Amino acid sequence: MPVLLGLGLFAFAGRTAAADPSPERTPEALTQHVATLDGALFDAFNHCDDPAQLARHADYFDAAVEFYHDNGGVTWTRDEMIGRTRDNVCGKYQRRLVAGSLKVYPIRGYGAIAQGEHTFCATDGGDCGGMADFTMVWREQGGRWQVTRVLSYGHRPAPPAP
Template sequence: MTAVRLPGQHPMKKLVPVLLGLGLFAFAGRTAAQAPSPDRTPQDLSQIVAELDGAVFDAFNQCADPAQLARHAAYFDAGVEFYHDNGGVTWTRDEMIGRTRENVCGKYQRRLVPGSLKVYPIRGYGAIAQGEHTFCATGGDDCGGMADFTMVWREQEGRWQITRVLSYGHRPAPATP
């Protein structure tokens, strides 16, 4: 596929919607050695992804500690694409982690909205996780922001990593009683 690059435009910008739509199907062609276990139940997959979500954001919530930031980074593929409706797009793990270090660590913590996580299998690849989360001031209960998220998880030889993230619909969080 050949794309025309306009001055000042990232070469992938026009292809992103197409690639997002087609990309999920292209991953189904992985070899059996890389494929997730076919006999995993939907409940098992949901539990695995829920545990991964908890682990990646446990490290995220403590990312002011460089060791925790490194632990958080390890959950992401080196070529992760992160689409943020307010912050724009990052094309690599290093760029994404740099923005996290600068804008989040020591300032905000993420909390999954209970009951919002939904998990969908991607045959021969991994899973899609969708849900809602709030962002709270570090060390407090001031949770002023909320957003929806979608993450694509790849399982390769028993190791799970995030390859795509969409964080969108940022809005004020409802007041908690």
């Protein structure tokens, strides 16, 4: 009996994977797509002192996004995360992706994982003293991509600019 149950689960898993609604992308195309999403998400973040840009930024996140920050703790919803962004970031800091650091990994039937490093610079163009690693899980549903999980960790001083 356990063998039959195992075969049934295997058959079910095969049907689920075959029903993947998202088109297959080459690794290069997926990386470019997620890099474009990352750029748009953080363009809005970098201008979030404008309420329309803050709303645009929020739209990139699932309503039940989980955000894990090694210094700031955990937020469990988009509203809570955006409230913290509005109160602590907007008009004060901008995010810059460290060139060449973005790595993208597909999640079959779901979306992708993006990992990289970023710096945070004072909005006035001054100090870029903070740096961190990040991991974001992107979900694609019906052609719409949203972030469902964020890890921001390893916060440290950024190396001096050359």
